[in-house]
Amino acid sequence: MSTTFAPTASAASAASTTGPAKPVIRSASDVSDLVNRGAAAGSDARIVVAIALGGVFLDAYDLGALAFGLKDVSREFSLTPAGTGLVASAITFGAIFGAFFGGFLTDKIGRYRVFMADMFFFVVAALACAFAPNAWVLGGARFVMGLGVGIDLPVAMAFLAEFSRLSGRGNKAARIATWCPVWYAAISISYLLVLGFYSTLPASHSGLLWRLILGFGAVPAIIIIAVRSRYISESPVWAANQGDLEGAARILKRSYGIDAELAPEVGTLADRAPVRTGSWRNYGALLRGVYLRRTVLATVIGIASAFAYNAVAFGLPVIISSFLAQSMLTTILASLALNLCFAFVGGLIAVRIVPAVGAWKLTVLGYALQLISLLGLAVVGRPSSVPEVVAAVALLALFLLGQGIGPGSHSMTFASLSYPTSLRGVGVGFNQTLMRASSAASLFLFPVLAAALSTRVFWVIAFAPLCGLLALLAIRWEPSGYDVDAEDFRRGV
Structure with a gap:
């Protein structure tokens, strides 16, 4: 069934006596x-969005897959705490470079070409991780994997923004926010895989757990490569x-x-008509005029979200095991339940209500919940009784719920919808470069700070949501429902 559009000054449809008139470009x-x-009903737009989200799924899976195996890696390769931190953060260092160059390429050569190329990073790197003979090869493979992650986010966000409607249910802000529950679903699936491998592997082969988890990342990447050429097209805008x-x-x-x-x-x-090609100068455009305030806000939100989330979520298994002093199985199940019941559900709530409530209000709420959670965890310290353990786990759940509802969902909303099509790739790339730098610092510093400060580390982490709140109160920019792409047609780029 064809879709008709009312005539407008810019896109009038010629009258027709034989059927609905076609829109004119x-x-x-x-x-x-x-x-x-x-x-239109029955189009491939939703499939394009789903494939773009498949890339986000891989990003999250690969970033979180090593969480449970880090102790085994450290033991197998006799790593110091600093060496362990470098292996853990290698993927994020790769993502820093990938985001910066990927953002430029997304605007320069197009969304389709970049998206069709970056999945090969995931396949090669995942297999290299699975068979890594030493920490140097493992760290190098994780760095290459990070390049794929960094390149993928700008192009995935561009597809989500440029294949979605402006307003109403399923609008651009809602589609972009979908990256959040997809992210937590990937983390949860990695936990389920850990649980499956942990339950079936003989005790004598438990050291293979981390290799199986990392190597499995090649499977969804190959599937995406196989199906996306059938449905993915260039962004029409x-x-x-x-x-x-x-x-x-x-x-x-x-x-x-x-x-x-x-x-x-x-x-x-x-x-x-002016042709708006990608240019390195476009990075400078992010820091001029109206885009300066938006860039500052999106950057602070992204950095604060990445620092706090990575410190808590990546360290979640360690935190839970120290709270509960239980087995690996208990730690896996508790981490899985917290992610699914709070972070994932919070993300779904954000997707559903952002068209009506707006990204700004939800992000403020999310940061407020996180600040309360981290301050509470710092006060509780290391639990010594059942009520304190319950309180600590509840506060972790509150943190993850706040992440899903607020900055977890909408850090990418601010990064993607603060800029029109001509600047979206570099806008997301710039945001991700600084976000990943924050993640790298968090992943590297968390083991060191946790060893030195124990649970007092939460006092330090609490500065992240506080900074996010202050930035939001200072710059009240609402990207949801605003036609930012129209800015390309009101100015020269």
């Missing part, structure tokens, strides 16, 4: 307007920004289900 603005109205209105019309028909036609005069208009 005269400019990149018309393409953006059609995307904002939503895909990006193609239109490059002056390829004919290509944008084809993409709209193939992936979005909208059978639009080019206006007769489109050749002349396209010749006069």
Whole structure:
């Protein structure tokens, strides 16, 4: 069934006596307007979004897969605490470089080409991790895996933003926020895999656990490679920004289900329209004019979220085992339950209500919950009684719920929807570069600080959500429901 659109000044439809009139494309603005109205029923838009989220799933899986095996890696390779921290954070160092260059490439050569290339990083690196003979090979393979993670996030966020409607249920902000429950689902699946391997491996082969978990990451990557060439197309808005209105019309028909036609005069208009190609100078544009305030806010939210989440979530198995003093099985089950029941559920809630409530209010709420949680954990310290253990676990749950509802979901909303199509790749890439730097610092410092401060480390971590709250109160920018892509057509880039 075809979808019709009411005529507008920029995209008028010619009258027809034989059926619904086709939308007419005269400019990149018309393409953006059609995307904002939503895909036709039965289109591939949701499949494109699902495949983009598949990349996010891999990012989360690979970043969290080593959490339970870090002690075994340290023991097998006789690593010092500093060496353990370097192996753990190698993937994040790779993601720093991958995000910076991936953001530029996403805007320069297009979303499709970058997305079709980056999955090979995951396959090669996962297999190299599984068979690593020493810590140097393992760290190097994790670094290469991080390159794939860093490259993938800018292009995945671009697809989510540029294949979604502007307002209503399932709008751009909601689709981008979906990355959060997908992330926690990946973490939970990694926990389930750990549980499965842990239950079936003989005790004499328990040292293979971390190798199996890391190597399994190649499986979903191969599946994504196999199916995405069938459904993934270039972003129609990006193609239109490059002056390829004919290509944008084809993409709209193939992936979005909208059978639009080019206006007769489109050749002349396209010749006069500015082509918004990717450039290294675009990184500088993030720090000028209206984008400076948005960049500062998105960066603070991203850094604060990454630092606090990585310190707590990556250290969750260690934290729980120290609270409960129980077996590996208890630690795995408790970590799985906390992630599914609180972080994952919080992310689903955020996706559902962000079109009505907005990303700003939800992020404020999330940071407030995290601040209360971390201060409470610092006060409780190392539990010595059953009520204190219950309180500590409840506070961890509150932290993860706040992460899912607030900064976990919307750090990428602010990073992706603060910039129009021409700057979205570098915007997300810049944000991810600094976010990953924060993650690397957190992953490296957490084992050291935890060893020195024990549970007093929560006083230090609490500064992260406090900084996020202060930034949000100082800069009240709401990206949900705002047509940021229209800014490309009101200015020269």
